[in-house]
Amino acid sequence: MGGTTLTWIFLILYIGLQIKKKEMNKVDVYIGFILSGITLILTCLIPFFIGFEEFIIFLNNTIGRFTRMVVTR
Amino acid sequence: MKPQISPFQYSILIANFLFTGTLISLPQVLVQIAEQNAWMVPFISYPIIILIIFLGIGRSRKLKNKISTEIGNSSPYMEKIFGIFMLLFLSLAFIRDVRALADFVVSSLLPSTPIEILTVLSVLTVIYIVHNGLEVITRITVIQFIVLATVIILLPFMLSNEIEFNNLQPILGSSAFPSLFQSSYLLIAWLGEVVIVFLLIPYIKPIKHIKKISILGALFAMILLFILLILELAVLGADITKVSTFPNYQLIQQINITDFLDRLDLIIVTVWAPTLFCKIALTLYCINKSLSYIKGSESSHLVLPMGLFLGTLAILLFKNNIQLLEFSFYTWATIGLFLEICIVGIFILMRIKNKHQKQKVTD
Numbered sequence: 001m002g003g004t005t006l007t008w009i010f011l012i013l014y015i016g017l018q019i020k021k022k023e024m025n026k027v028d029v030y031i032g033f034i035l036s037g038i039t040l041i042l043t044c045l046i047p048f049f050i051g052f053e054e055f056i057i058f059l060n061n062t063i064g065r066f067t068r069m070v071v072t073r
Numbered sequence: 074m075k076p077q078i079s080p081f082q083y084s085i086l087i088a089n090f091l092f093t094g095t096l097i098s099l100p101q102v103l104v105q106i107a108e109q110n111a112w113m114v115p116f117i118s119y120p121i122i123i124l125i126i127f128l129g130i131g132r133s134r135k136l137k138n139k140i141s142t143e144i145g146n147s148s149p150y151m152e153k154i155f156g157i158f159m160l161l162f163l164s165l166a167f168i169r170d171v172r173a174l175a176d177f178v179v180s181s182l183l184p185s186t187p188i189e190i191l192t193v194l195s196v197l198t199v200i201y202i203v204h205n206g207l208e209v210i211t212r213i214t215v216i217q218f219i220v221l222a223t224v225i226i227l228l229p230f231m232l233s234n235e236i237e238f239n240n241l242q243p244i245l246g247s248s249a250f251p252s253l254f255q256s257s258y259l260l261i262a263w264l265g266e267v268v269i270v271f272l273l274i275p276y277i278k279p280i281k282h283i284k285k286i287s288i289l290g291a292l293f294a295m296i297l298l299f300i301l302l303i304l305e306l307a308v309l310g311a312d313i314t315k316v317s318t319f320p321n322y323q324l325i326q327q328i329n330i331t332d333f334l335d336r337l338d339l340i341i342v343t344v345w346a347p348t349l350f351c352k353i354a355l356t357l358y359c360i361n362k363s364l365s366y367i368k369g370s371e372s373s374h375l376v377l378p379m380g381l382f383l384g385t386l387a388i389l390l391f392k393n394n395i396q397l398l399e400f401s402f403y404t405w406a407t408i409g410l411f412l413e414i415c416i417v418g419i420f421i422l423m424r425i426k427n428k429h430q431k432q433k434v435t436d
């Protein structure tokens with residue numbers, strides 16, 4: 001839970017400061033807020049132990065297996 | 074003001090970038106495949122770095138006039154494609170390194186600390202470093218890397234009482250060559266990370282001997298890796314190294330100078346960890362630079378959300394250390410190599426297009 005809280009604090013501070021300062025151009029604001037939003041949602045998954053390991057398992061079972069075939073005698 | 078780094082600082086950046094990532098667990102798989110001959114692997118893979126540097130940088134004389142990697146110098150489409158490939162490549166490297174660092178700390182130093190806390194704190198430290206710019210990253214790297222390099226150069230003396238040369242025999246048996254090349258295949262993607270030089274070119278001043286210093290920096294990294302590999306084989310032996318998750322950590326645990334100077338491992342880890350932070354910081358800096366290629370304008374406003382986003386992915390993508398090791402050893406070898414080839418290819422195309430544009434302007 002600590003990791004999630006820390007991330008939330010820093011992202012909310014970041015969003016607040018960017019809104020207050022108004023230094024960013026439109027594209028940066030767009031990308032920055034989308035990234036922050038996705039991160040805030042993703043961090044909510046951490047305490048519930050919901051991960052995306054299926055993606056890495058898929059990569060390991062396809063590309064990783066190919067590499068194994070290359071390097072195994 | 075545009076940051077500037079000297080050729081010496083640049084060569085140290087390259088050496089640190091290539092060396093520190095391979096330190097954590099990679100020797101295990103290299104020894105698993107090449108056994109007692111694994112110490113030759115860095116030198117077999119080294120020509121690949123030279124090839125990437127020669128292909129990518131081209132003729133230094135032309136770079137001196139105008140640098141092709143500055144945003145807005147080449148076709149916008151090419152720059153965007155280059156940025157996307159670089160972003161994907163560096164993001165994967167960032168996620169892998171952050172998770173590897175957190176896993177190492179959890180496994181060896183702080184077993185009761187949650188991995189997400191370590192990851193988030195590491196990422197926040199890295200964000201703070203990156204926020205201060207390339208010059209700060211470079212200066213920290215130079216200080217830390219010189220200390221680390223000194224420690225590694227001194228390691229053969231510190232471990233002299235533990236070295237068993239019999240562990241290195243037989244040297245080059247009948248089946249050694251195929252296994253050496255197989256082992257090199259796994260190392261190439263890690264060394265191919267030298268493609269990062271394409272993003273650093275605009276900041277080096279003077280740019281005159283860029284190829285030479287890139288090659289020297291990479292050579293220094295290879296020599297350090299060679300020292301570690303040969304020591305692991307001579308001290309631990311191939312049988313222990315190939316089953317050890319953190320062989321270098323196990324190696325430095327063997328240091329015992331007289332009866333009271335042991336447990337130097339913690340001191341050496343405190344020297345090594347900052348260099349890995351520097352590597353991750355440089356990766357994040359280059360991720361931000363790649364984003365700039367995609368957006369078409371430079372800014373450092375996206376470092377924090379990007380860093381935290383990738384840090385969160387580093388927690389969520391791997392269930393345990395085994396998945397990370399599988400990814401780092403086997404999956405990264407092919408994905409990394411593919412992305413590196415694409416990046417070099419696109420970079421060459423950018424250079425050619427840039428050259429044609431300039432010729433048109435002069436005509």
